[in-house]
Amino acid sequence: MISARMKKRGMVWVVHALLGLWLCISLLPPVMLVAASLNRTALFRSPLDLLTFRDFTLENFSQAFTRGDFWFFFTNSVIISASAVVITLVVCVPLAYGLTKISGRAREAVSFGVLAMRFIPYVVLALPLFLIFVNLGLSGSRLGLLLAHLSIHIPFATWMLVGFFDTVPHELEEAGIVDGCSPWHLFWNVSVPVVRSGIVALAILVFIISWNEYLFALFLAGNDAQPLTVGITRFLGGAEAGAEYGIIAAYAVLVIAPVIVFALTANRFIVSGMTAGAVKG
Amino acid sequence: MQCCAGTVGEWMAGVSIQNVEKSFGGTRVIHGIDIEIADGAFVVLVGPSGCGKSTLLRIIAGLEDVTSGAILIGDTEVNDMAPKDRDIAMVFQNYGLYPHMTVAQNMGFALKLAKVDKAEIARRVDHAAGILNLSALLERYPRQLSGGQRQRVAMGRAIVRNPQVFLFDEPLSNLDAKLRVQMRAEIKQLHQRLKVTTVYVTHDQIEAMTMADVIVVMHDGVVKQAGSPLDLYDRPANLFVAGFIGSPAMNLMDARVSSGKLVFADGQTLPMPDGVTLADGDVVRVGIRPEDLIVAQAGLSTRVRIVEPTGAEIHVGTQLGDTPMTVVLRERHDLHPDQSLTLSPLPGRIHLFDPTTEARLN
Numbered sequence: 001m002i003s004a005r006m007k008k009r010g011m012v013w014v015v016h017a018l019l020g021l022w023l024c025i026s027l028l029p030p031v032m033l034v035a036a037s038l039n040r041t042a043l044f045r046s047p048l049d050l051l052t053f054r055d056f057t058l059e060n061f062s063q064a065f066t067r068g069d070f071w072f073f074f075t076n077s078v079i080i081s082a083s084a085v086v087i088t089l090v091v092c093v094p095l096a097y098g099l100t101k102i103s104g105r106a107r108e109a110v111s112f113g114v115l116a117m118r119f120i121p122y123v124v125l126a127l128p129l130f131l132i133f134v135n136l137g138l139s140g141s142r143l144g145l146l147l148a149h150l151s152i153h154i155p156f157a158t159w160m161l162v163g164f165f166d167t168v169p170h171e172l173e174e175a176g177i178v179d180g181c182s183p184w185h186l187f188w189n190v191s192v193p194v195v196r197s198g199i200v201a202l203a204i205l206v207f208i209i210s211w212n213e214y215l216f217a218l219f220l221a222g223n224d225a226q227p228l229t230v231g232i233t234r235f236l237g238g239a240e241a242g243a244e245y246g247i248i249a250a251y252a253v254l255v256i257a258p259v260i261v262f263a264l265t266a267n268r269f270i271v272s273g274m275t276a277g278a279v280k281g
Numbered sequence: 282m283q284c285c286a287g288t289v290g291e292w293m294a295g296v297s298i299q300n301v302e303k304s305f306g307g308t309r310v311i312h313g314i315d316i317e318i319a320d321g322a323f324v325v326l327v328g329p330s331g332c333g334k335s336t337l338l339r340i341i342a343g344l345e346d347v348t349s350g351a352i353l354i355g356d357t358e359v360n361d362m363a364p365k366d367r368d369i370a371m372v373f374q375n376y377g378l379y380p381h382m383t384v385a386q387n388m389g390f391a392l393k394l395a396k397v398d399k400a401e402i403a404r405r406v407d408h409a410a411g412i413l414n415l416s417a418l419l420e421r422y423p424r425q426l427s428g429g430q431r432q433r434v435a436m437g438r439a440i441v442r443n444p445q446v447f448l449f450d451e452p453l454s455n456l457d458a459k460l461r462v463q464m465r466a467e468i469k470q471l472h473q474r475l476k477v478t479t480v481y482v483t484h485d486q487i488e489a490m491t492m493a494d495v496i497v498v499m500h501d502g503v504v505k506q507a508g509s510p511l512d513l514y515d516r517p518a519n520l521f522v523a524g525f526i527g528s529p530a531m532n533l534m535d536a537r538v539s540s541g542k543l544v545f546a547d548g549q550t551l552p553m554p555d556g557v558t559l560a561d562g563d564v565v566r567v568g569i570r571p572e573d574l575i576v577a578q579a580g581l582s583t584r585v586r587i588v589e590p591t592g593a594e595i596h597v598g599t600q601l602g603d604t605p606m607t608v609v610l611r612e613r614h615d616l617h618p619d620q621s622l623t624l625s626p627l628p629g630r631i632h633l634f635d636p637t638t639e640a641r642l643n
Binding site (some may be wrong): 169171172175179181189193196 | 342343370371374379380381391394395
């Protein structure tokens with residue numbers, strides 16, 4: 001009995017040690033990024049050396065702000081990512097709910113169609129979208145880039161949300177019907193609150209995907225709609241590129257900070273086990 | 282008629298089910314059922330899985346349409362009425378509580394949808410919570426409640442609406458045995474207090490026997506018998522009801538009529554019950570309840586297979602020839618497997634059925 005318990009404890013230690021190692025490996029790049037952004041020189045220095053902060057400076061951040069047109073790119077990123085979240089949810093939540101209410105072949109066909117959109121590597125879409133947007137006069141506009149993002153988000157989000165709505169117990173809606181819910185009430189007051197956590201998680205995902213998107217931005221953003229991911233490349237390349245590593249690092253920190261803040265804020269709305277107690281499990 | 286303010290049960294009404302048929306696609310699951318449920322009665326629909334009892338309840342609730350026939354609540358035909366307009370309240374097997382709402386919000390939701398005044402909602406929720414001992418739990422969420430408490434909230438949600446009819450769809454089947462007995466008593470007391478017409482679906486015949494004013498036994502989409510629990514127990518109208526009602530189940534054995542006696546397969550005989558005339562050579566199915574057999578000097582000689590003392594009584598599994606037969610004895614006997622035991626039915630407690638039509642003969 002004791003040996004079994006000790007064995008179990010030993011296993012727990014091993015698992016914790018492995019998780020700790022994994023955490024260190026995962027955290028190393030972002031930690032290095034922050035360290036590099038706070039040192040005057042970053043090139044050719046070992047990680048441990050950087051973490052001594054022997055030439056600590058905030059100069060890189062001020063450079064990133066002033067030389068990098070930071071606020072221009074930031075505004076584009078915020079507008080595109082936030083609009084992508086709002087539009088994706090407004091379109092996909094009712095769409096997915098509707099899909100769970102139709103049955104049989106119609107549902108399978110629509111679901112497969114939506115999923116099939118996910119089969120296409122989206123780099124393939126960049127050129128045709130570029131040509132279409134040029135014809136429509138959307139090339140180089142935020143709206144064009146937003147539409148390109150939505151072409152990725154909508155199939156993905158619909159597919160996820162159908163899965164969420166499928167978990168809403170049938171009895172819950174029937175209880176709603178007996179209580180006097182209209183179809184709108186069933187959707188808005190019964191089903192949506194139950195899958196709220198999933199919707200929030202999805203919103204975070206959509207925001208992160210849009211915020212980090214680079215390829216469409218490179219092809220379709222022109223000069224006026226470039227987001228932060230494209231903006232950062234201004235410091236890459238060129239003769240003096242080596243000297244700019246600190247600024248690139250500072251810029252990168254500024255790029256990832258908002259998405260972390262957003263994710264942490266939204267995370268508070270994710271309540272695990274939302275359906276617990278609704279019906280007998 | 283929408284539910285409205287006033288004491289609970291003010292708007293009682295009976296339910297009339299008239300020649301109702303229901304098909305799903307080409308499969309007919311309910312074959313022309315007629316049931317009259319009196320004002321304030323507690324009616325239990327009971328039967329094995331797939332007999333159509335839950336479908337019938339859902340038809341009364343308006344969650345399913347009828348294929349033909351009519352449903353009347355009070356004097357109003359409700360076939361084409363939405364569930365919310367039928368003035369019914371339903372308690373679901375799996376509770377069906379809204380997980381994002383507190384107990385109070387769950388209970389008041391229907392009233393809120395009906396745009397009842399907030400103070401009135403609070404008053405009625407408080408009143409129902411008082412009846413169900415939920416007053417201390419009103420601000421909790423369903424996930425913070427035990428199974429029994431959740432079931433009570435589901436009942437509270439029904440009570441606050443002051444419906445004309447309560448519908449219960451196997452409400453206790455998810456509870457453990459002890460809680461089930463307790464909730465059974467609570468539901469019965471609730472009905473005695475509110476006197477609202479209640480239709481209750483269960484597959485558990487003990488639940489049916491203990492709670493009902495009237496039991497409707499269903500099988501394969503038809504009503505096999507409807508009546509008071511003791512009527513069904515004492516005079517089952519057919520083999521199905523005989524086998525379904527009563528626990529342990531009634532012993533059913535084939536016998537042949539010969540010279541005014543019932544002759545079993547192994548040659549043993551019992552006298553023919555009074556009031557039945559059968560010709561020699563007729564084959565009948567003889568039903569004797571386990572509790573209607575006593576240990577006697579003369580009667581049917583059986584062999585003991587298994588002895589199960591429950592404390593208050595002893596369940597003895599015996600063998601009459603090749604036919605298994607169960608006996609419930611209230612007196613204590615020192616019994617062992619393989620010993621012989623002579624059993625005699627109590628007078629007037631033999632049920633005879635036609636093996637072909639399955640109908641009662643005596």
